[in-house]
Amino acid sequence: MNEKRRTLLKAMGGSTALAGLAGCISTGGSGGDGSDGSDGGDAGGTATLWTDLSDGEDEAMSAYIDEYESESGDTIDKNEPGGELDQQLETAIPSGEGPDSWIWAHDWIGRFAVREEPPFLYDASDDVDASLDVFTETAQEAVQFDGALHGLPFASETVALFYNEDMVDEPPETLDDMISTMDEFHNPENGEYGLSYPVTNPYFVSGFIQAYGGDIFDTESLENDLDSEACKRGMDALERVSDYVPADPGYESQIVAFADGAAPFAINGPWEIANLSEEIENLGVTTLPTIDGNNPRTYSGIQTFYFSAMLSDADQSTVDAATGLAEWYTTNEEIIQTNAEEQGYIPVLSSVVEDGNLSEDVRAFAQQVDHGVPIPTHPNMNAVWTPLTEALTRVFNGNQESGPALDQAASEIRENQ
Structure with missing residues (x-):
């Protein structure tokens, strides 16, 4: 998982509405005869796909694309543009050099859907054969805006509690249980801590802030x-655990402490399962502990194949190639199951979710997703991230009390909307 996806500080978007698509699941893109997409007499289409994935994810995606190309006759030009993906899109799409599709969490859909000059997204409602009913309801809603279909979902992600089974006998069920265990190990002078947690990152701490029913x-x-009593109570709970993390709240400094065995707990996402499993022999994952009987309501992201506005003026064969790959990948049970096993992806394909053949780690993350809420996609959400990040930083550094910090953030957000 790259640093950009770790931070998730640019969730933006708009309200969603179900599009009511119908039809069968396609197995290929353009160039097919309608049955297997492999030999319909037409030359296959060519589409570009931009990605920003970890090494393991990228290797797996490349292999799947090779398989799709072999089956469909289409050609997918996959590349990583470098730099921040959204900034690259902001430059490339207006100049006509953007991709036909890209992969990212759902949180950009509303932000890009309201862009008119130039448009950034393509409505593929008439091009996609797959019924959205094959996906979970949350995933269905995430990829749409005002009835338009702007992508197809393939996985969800949120943060949950990792624990080192060599240090923790039983995962904590309550926050008090967790704090009791952290007390046993926390000794900063010896480089030992109770918790690894990027506590100034709104995405990571959303579960605590929203635990009492308040909404960011x-x-x-x-x-x-944020200036509600419910969010302030959640912030108080967050402060109880933030006392146990390393002094540098940055992502790398935090995760290293847990990976090196210097902390019994880490709060992080499923993208770290593979990496941490290599470092910690007995790694456990569970949902976040309850806070006064409340399940922390963490933000979740829905990983999505976006359909770019570049498709609006493209040949139909290109449209078919871009949407065909997305359909083939997102509705392929074998791919979704393998990604759950090897990448820690949380499935949103209902048949795989309901099958129950998932690892304990993935099931834990899936349960945490059920406790949480998707990142809002309304464009006004864009105004939230920076003021909240700055408020969390001031509180963590001891420069401001949590209540006034949230009051200030709330005021700044309203001024910027």
């Missing part, structure tokens, strides 16, 4: 709720 962003009122 209310999708009905389209306002932030």
Whole structure:
């Protein structure tokens, strides 16, 4: 998982609505006869795909694309543009040099859907054969905006609790249980800590802030709720655990402490399962502990094949290639199951979710997703991330009390919307 996806500080978007698509699941893109996409007499289409994946994810995606190309006759030009993906898109699409599709969490859909000059997304409602009913309801909603279909989902992700089974006998069920264990190990002078956790990152700490029912962003009122008593109570709970993390709240400094065996717990995402399994022989994953009986309501992202506005003026064969790859990949049970096993992806294909043949680690993350909420996609959400990050940083550094910090963040967000 790259640093950009770790931070998830640019969740933006718009309200969603189900599109009511119908039809059968396609197994290929253009150039097919309608049955297997492999030999329909037409030359296959060519589409570009931009990705920003970890090494393991990228290797797996390349192998799947090779398989798709062999089956469909299409050609997929996959590359990583370098730099921040959203910034690359902002430059490339207006100049006509953007990709036909890209992979990212769902949180950009609303942000890009409201862009009119130039448009950034393509409505593939008439091009996709797969019924959205094959995906979980949350995933269905995540890839749409005002009835338009702007992508297809393939996995969800959120943060949960990792624990070192050599240091922790039983995973904590409550926050008090967790703090009791952290007390046993926390000794900063000896480089030992109770917890690894990027506590100034809004995505990572969303579960605590929203644990008492407050919303960082209310999708009905389209306002932030940070200055509510509920969010302030959640912030107080966050402060209880932030006392146990290393002094540098940055992602790398935090995760290294847990990977090196210097902390019994880490709060992180499924993208770290493979890496941490190599470092910690007996690695456990569970849901975040309850806080006064409440399950922390963490933000979750839905990994998505986006359909770019470049498809609006493209040949139909290119449209078919881009949407065909997305359909083939997102509805392929074998791919989704393998990704769950090898990449720690949390499935959103209902048949795989309901099958129950998932590892304990993935099931734990899936359960945490059920406790949480998707990152809001309304464009006003974009105004939330920076003020909240700055508030969390001030509190962590001891420069401001948590209540006033949230009041200030709430005020700044409303001014910027």
